[in-house]
Amino acid sequence: VTPERVASIEEDDPPAKVKITSRARVVFPESGQTKGDLADYYAEIAPLMLTHLARRPVSLVRCPQGRAKKCFFQKHDSGSFGESVHHVSIAEKTGKKQPYLYVDSAEGLLSCVQMGSIEFHGWGCHEDAVEQPDRMIFDLDPDEGLDFADVKRAARDLQKHLADMGLVSFAMLTGGKGVHVIVPLRRGHDWDTHKDFARRFAEALSAAEPDRFVATMSKAKRKGKIFIDWLRNQRGATAVVPYSARAREGAPVAAPITWAELKDLETAATFTISDAKELVKRAASTGLQGWGFADQPLPEL
Ligand code: ATP
Ligand code: MN
Ligand code: MN
Numbered sequence: 001v002t003p004e005r006v007a008s009i010e011e012d013d014p015p016a017k018v019k020i021t022s023r024a025r026v027v028f029p030e031s032g033q034t035k036g037d038l039a040d041y042y043a044e045i046a047p048l049m050l051t052h053l054a055r056r057p058v059s060l061v062r063c064p065q066g067r068a069k070k071c072f073f074q075k076h077d078s079g080s081f082g083e084s085v086h087h088v089s090i091a092e093k094t095g096k097k098q099p100y101l102y103v104d105s106a107e108g109l110l111s112c113v114q115m116g117s118i119e120f121h122g123w124g125c126h127e128d129a130v131e132q133p134d135r136m137i138f139d140l141d142p143d144e145g146l147d148f149a150d151v152k153r154a155a156r157d158l159q160k161h162l163a164d165m166g167l168v169s170f171a172m173l174t175g176g177k178g179v180h181v182i183v184p185l186r187r188g189h190d191w192d193t194h195k196d197f198a199r200r201f202a203e204a205l206s207a208a209e210p211d212r213f214v215a216t217m218s219k220a221k222r223k224g225k226i227f228i229d230w231l232r233n234q235r236g237a238t239a240v241v242p243y244s245a246r247a248r249e250g251a252p253v254a255a256p257i258t259w260a261e262l263k264d265l266e267t268a269a270t271f272t273i274s275d276a277k278e279l280v281k282r283a284a285s286t287g288l289q290g291w292g293f294a295d296q297p298l299p300e301l
Pocket of ligand 2 (some may be wrong): 140141174178229269
């Protein structure tokens with residue numbers, strides 16, 4: 001039997017008072033980080049992460065036995081998360097209403113971690129207006145064999161084309177293979193308009209440079225190209241939230257970066273859960289202050 005170290009974060013010990021059990025359980029076998037390490041990461045990053053995550057409907061990647069064992073993607077409430085994890089009732093395509101999850105506090109975040117969650121994936125809207133998207137994401141997925149340099153160049157190209165339309169965008173390393181180009185938007189348009197804009201933007205890029213970009217999901221057509229995954233922008237789709245840990249080898253995290261520093265980075269898994277302090281410090285730097293925020297309406301395309 002593995003010895004279980006039970007620890008709790010004390011009430012006056014900010015930011016969260018959630019009892020984390022099995023702190024010694026190894027969650028990332030390749031690099032050795034435990035559930036306790038993961039909880040410590042999230043406790044440290046919570047205030048920052050919540051500026052992006054709070055009140056967005058969220059899906060969880062839960063791996064109760066660690067990342068190398070069975071993981072599952074949880075969209076709906078199972079009734080076991082406790083009081084700090086909230087519900088928002090959302091009608092699915094079928095018309096059936098389902099209880100989706102959202103958190104608005106470090107306690108909520110840590111309660112999810114206590115339940116074996118590693119990753120947090122958010123909708124492109126907030127729970128008080130689920131029919132009004134407020135951020136667009138272009139998820140750049142390189143075909144196997146492409147260099148990270150190709151992804152970086154693609155991200156910069158998207159940034160330029162978005163800027164030509166007057167849109168400010170931000171870059172995030174996914175912690176996996178790619179980069180997400182994130183466009184915060186003022187509310188005021190519906191999901192159809194949102195998705196249509198994203199699709200047409202991606203299709204225009206792939207039409208202009210068909211050797212580099214593809215805008216359809218088909219694996220066969222992706223050979224040697226970067227898939228501009230615009231499907232993150234339909235109602236019900238999610239994308240990994242800034243500062244979420246990833247259930248991948250080495251415990252990487254989704255990390256906001258500046259456009260300037262993207263040039264010198266060699267992998268999308270540059271930061272890990274061991275970098276909490278550095279990530280918090282970076283976020284306060286001039287280049288990253290305000291990252292992910294801009295008050296801009298979706299233009300006509
Ligand atoms: P990478 O850079 O390695 O591509 P990523 O986070 O962009 O990392 P993708 O495979 O491109 O990973 O997935 C994009 C998004 O699709 C995820 O961030 C997630 O929100 C969503 N997703 C992933 N798995 C599922 C799933 N099982 N069901 C529904 N949505 C999922
Ligand atoms: Mn991706
Ligand atoms: Mn994708």
